[in-house]
Amino acid sequence: MQIPTFLLRKLYVKGSLENVDDGFKFKLKNSISSATAVNFKPIKVNGNEYALDATTVSSEDGDVSSNEISEENTFLIKVGLEITVHVKGDQLAAGEHTIDISLETKEVGDLAFDVTDSI
Helix, strand or coil: CCCCHHHHHCCECCCCCEEECCEEEEEEECCCCCEEEEEECCCEECCEECCHHHEEEEECCEEEEHHHCCCCCCEEECCCCEEEEEEECCCCCCCEEEEEEEEEECCCEEEEEEEEEEC
16 A cells, blocks of 8 residues: 555654754654554655664654664554654754655555655
8 A cells, every 4th residue: 555645744743843952853743544664764854864873763652763673673653643753963954954754664665755844
């Protein structure tokens, strides 16, 4: 089952992109269906790719480094769950940014979409 990109973009919490001391973060909120992430792919911002070990995914269930998400160490994404994606590195410049998000779920396979937000 392929989920249309326009629906996937609704997962992004608009206005959540912000700089933090050691990089930047943004939020996703699952409004579609519960899923099990088995692979998280590198986040890209304005075409710049960030290493998986510099990205942490957090929810009420805990934190996990993106490079630790696998078939054996899944990350459950429940409906209504808010997820924070924290990327360590340089802060983003003020202005508009395009964020590419891609992950693989057990239920529907690859999910890939891009969003635009501003700092």
